[in-house]
Amino acid sequence: GIPGKKCGTVIVTAEELGCCRDSVLMQFCANKLDKKDFFGKSDPFLVFHRSNEDGSFTICHKTEVVKNTLNPVWQAFKISVRALCNGDYDRTIKVEVYDWDRDGSHDFIGEFTTSYRELSRGQSQFNVYEVINPKKKGKKKKYVNSGTVTLLSFLIETEVSFLDYIKGGTQINFTVAIDFTASNGNPSQPTSLHYMNPYQLNAYGMALRAVGEIIQDYDSDKMFPALGFGARLPPDGRVSHEFALNGNPQNPYCHGIDGVMEAYYRSLKSVQLYGPTNFAPVINHVARYAASVKDGSQYFVLLIITDGVISDMAQTKESIVNVS
Incomplete structure (x- = not known):
């Protein structure tokens, strides 16, 4: 506008919204x-x-x-x-x-x-x-x-809300996947996002707590598959982009967020951070479980916690499209 010249009037009205959807x-x-x-x-x-x-x-x-x-x-x-x-x-x-x-x-x-x-x-x-x-x-x-x-x-x-589905009996299946690539930094160093500080949570721990403590209240059995990707695994040092944090690939479930946190810190002590940052394997892992539920009674949530650029972008896009 021109300084000193009135260019019009904006009228703002407010009213409390009704709850009708x-x-x-x-x-x-x-x-x-x-x-x-x-x-x-x-x-x-x-x-x-x-x-x-x-x-x-x-x-x-x-x-x-x-x-x-x-x-x-x-x-x-x-x-x-x-x-x-x-x-x-x-x-x-x-x-x-x-x-x-x-x-x-x-x-x-x-x-x-x-x-x-x-x-x-x-x-x-x-x-x-x-x-x-x-x-x-x-x-x-x-x-x-x-x-x-x-x-x-x-x-x-x-318009049905997500909460309406939960009230109607829909079960939430929550899976977490954590980035163990080398770009996160050496876990023994304070600058690392995986830094194992005995006195406070690291960046990954805080993210797990922030999301997991909320969503676990909507999961009836509170048993969560916890996966990692981008690390060398013992004893042979093979690189994996889909490994169970609890060390049991047949049963990767952890009890509650506390169980996930415990498995996460245990994995940090046994695996070697490596790379690259591939998302597709963990997406496909959850997709296989979701595909087995045909009646819509379960809703699958995958939380991927990562620090860097996706290395397999094309495969990740394809995986997301396939499960949508």
């Missing part, structure tokens, strides 16, 4: 709207306004423009109930009908009011609305309306 899919049509264009009919569109607690109105949706017709049928549109009426089914919803003009000076055709409760009746005689132009109504004694708008369909869609 529903959305609605609606479609409208209109009949015998007023003709506004000199050389044609009209190019009508609808503007929906949610009423606020202070009596003002806020635009919450605009339909597309239907060109050159007095009997438009607009495409169905989806809108959250929060946006439409903030979950208040009896709150006024004002709908304005305009004739679109290229220069932006759209011509007002008329308006009507409704509510979510009225709209939820669906297609019926209750949802045929007279479009009223207050100025015309005040000037013309024989004025009836400027057309009608009809609700063609009204479909409620409930």
